[in-house]
Amino acid sequence: MSTGYRIVKKEVYSSVTYMWEVEAPDVARAAQPGHFLMVRINEEGERIPLTVADFDRQRGTVTVVIQAVGKSTREMMALAEGDSILDFIGPLGEASHIQKRSKVILVGGGLGVAPVYPQLRAYKELGSTTLSIIGFRTKALVFWEEKFRAQSDELHIATDDGSYGHKGFVSQVLQMLLERHRDTEEVVAIGPLPMMRVCCDVSHPFGVRTMVSLNSIMVDGTGMCGSCRVTVGGKLKFACVDGPDFDGHQVDFDELMRRQRRFQREEQESLQQYEEECRLLGRTA
Amino acid sequence: MTTVKTIHTIPTGRTPMPEQAPQVRATNFEEVALGYTLPEALREADRCLECKKPRCIAGCPVGIDIPGFIRAIAQQDMRRAYEILRQDNPLPGVCGRVCPQESQCEVRCIVGIKAEPVCIGRLERFAADYAMAHFEAETPSMAPAGKKAAIIGSGPAGIACAADLARAGVDVTIFEALHMAGGVLKYGIPEFRLPKSIVDREIALLKQMGVTIELNTVIGKLFTIPQLMQEKGFDAVFVGTGAGFPKFQGIPGENLNGVFSANEFLTRVNLMRGFRHPEYDTPVGMGRQVAVIGAGNTAMDCARCALRMGAEAVTVVYRRTQKESPARAEELHHAMQEGIQFQWLTNPVQILGNADGWVSGMECIRMALGEPDASGRRAPVEQPGTNFVIPVDTVIYALGTRANPIIAKSTPGLKTNQWGYIELDEQTGMTSLPGVFAGGDIVTGSATVILALGAGRRAATGMLQYLGLRPAEASAEARAAKTGA
């Protein structure tokens, strides 16, 4: 299998957000909502965790949505349809425990919109009433609106700057929906850590279980290194084997946010070096 | 005219191993021990008395014909020396480098009673390296036996099992979770102790024997064991997944930034080639003052990697004494030579952090060895009032590992013990599931390369019997003869 995994489709959603549909029939067959993958593009590359955003067993493909934040994800953005990547390992983690709920609220923030989608679809397939909230910084960054609309009984869109949908954060819309729908049985919130944390704070007084997906810093993604460790309910957990989904009301977000900064300096240096190389080669980073 | 060799006629001192100087090697990742030259090997081989009743063999977990291969070296028949080794050990080049010879074969060597024991490990390495440099690997092509076996994990246990099965004509596929084959030999043990080219050559040999290796395949996730057997047509399965689930101590501060498990640190450095960051993308994130907790081989590897990564000071902290350290004697010795500091009888009580959540120190307490416990080991006890702080910005936990739960969780009916290690039937070597065998660290807990190799080979014998490719009695006899039982 040294030929790698082919990117059969690429869509660019914004200057920093893009989607890959990758040919990996075995992974597609085994993937469930909530799973993630470890991806490495070449020999020198890092192993990067990416949450499964969709899978198509017929086509034998798995979809991931990526944000170009560091050197590796920028380099990945430069790849085109038809290119291959070296490693595409998965599905990893525990699949989301999706059971029929009469009413669920699914919240996706920014990039988190993508991994919420397979959960939304699974809840819909089980016959749940699905209320979706997807949030972006600004209108130009909005993606998968139609995909979400097709599976949602209600779809709410929020933008930070008010350029589309509600002005403000997804957490504000969540507050509103929880007040309106007292019969909500579960909230799923996926996105940047501060967003997941605020959503948990919002849902806590309502006593509604809120599942979050923690994409902590990983190396192997199989329980071997402990890089991904998080404290949940006062206990040590490995996000890659015990999660990535956890009960958000139990997660120690302070610690997690601190641990996310472990390699900030190195990442910054790598990125600068990459930008410098691109500049010298006359490419856009 | 032949003179009979006796303890009085052989050179008393062991032939020293040529090594990189400590100050030089502490700054590079190249191999520390350079290996014997031919004259050195011949001199050392000459020290073996070729005992009629060799005591050394009983100390070897796989029962290598030690005087046999040493005699072949002395006669300069290196091909035979290598063949003798390979009969019992599929990875002599690896074992010659990493086995704890001082507590296995060499400790029993008769020469050791009056003088220093024969350097069996160094000779093993010599024969393997010589073969690698001078001979084409011969790969016997067996008639296909019409059976398929799946091996889960490409560490020493999996490699040994695969080699034996392939030799018997079984169609073997190894499934490896990582993007690289070799298990701990690749992701754990660093380059300066075991060059990756040595492991790669062994893997290449396996492939030449017709073994297929599927990387990036996490069994239990991509396919389960029942799927392998029912859908993929494998007649037997071997689980050699190792015990790679890091342990922490449960003291305050373990999740501070700057605290690593040995596995995280070593995979970043070795598997991901973080020692060549930024050429390789994976950062290591190590600081300047490093503490390593534990004193086994893993701890030595971490400490010495940290030094080579540019740490200003590296301190190993262990709650017992040097005598109880489970590391190979040579590794301890090398670490000391390189300037690693040791705090024996010392145990961490908490890791201290600064306002930003980074490690700023480690508070420790002195220990003393108390009464022997049930296992006969003297348990370390805290000495109240002896707390002190080591100023460090990085702490690496090398306290061993536990069983990874992925396989057990995804394989209904697979029996494990209370620690999650897989249980075997003593007679057949089979797990609680028909056709599923296991061996190595996932059965015993963290052990050694040679024990994992031995377990892989024993499982292969059991699998061949299960597959009807080998009569049961014959091999049981052979095994009994081998272990001297």
Ligand SMILES: Cc1cc2nc3c(=O)[nH]c(=O)nc-3n(C[C@H](O)[C@H](O)[C@H](O)COP(=O)(O)OP(=O)(O)OC[C@H]3O[C@@H](n4cnc5c(N)ncnc54)[C@H](O)[C@@H]3O)c2cc1C
């Ligand atoms: C840093 C370090 C230094 C050591 N030094 C020495 C030494 O000097 N001498 C010595 O004798 N011993 C040493 N050991 C111990 C020795 O390496 C182990 O005992 C030995 O490697 C165990 O072999 P194994 O085949 O059971 O497992 P491993 O070598 O751990 O290999 C298991 C393989 O299985 C793979 N795997 C796990 N789960 C799955 C899955 N679900 N699907 C597919 N693949 C999977 C893993 O990725 C891994 O590649 C050391 C160990 C460490 C960590």
Ligand code: SF4
């Ligand atoms: S015990 Fe020592 S001297 Fe005797 S055969 Fe073994 S290695 Fe040689």
Ligand code: FES
């Ligand atoms: S990423 Fe290594 S244990 Fe989770």
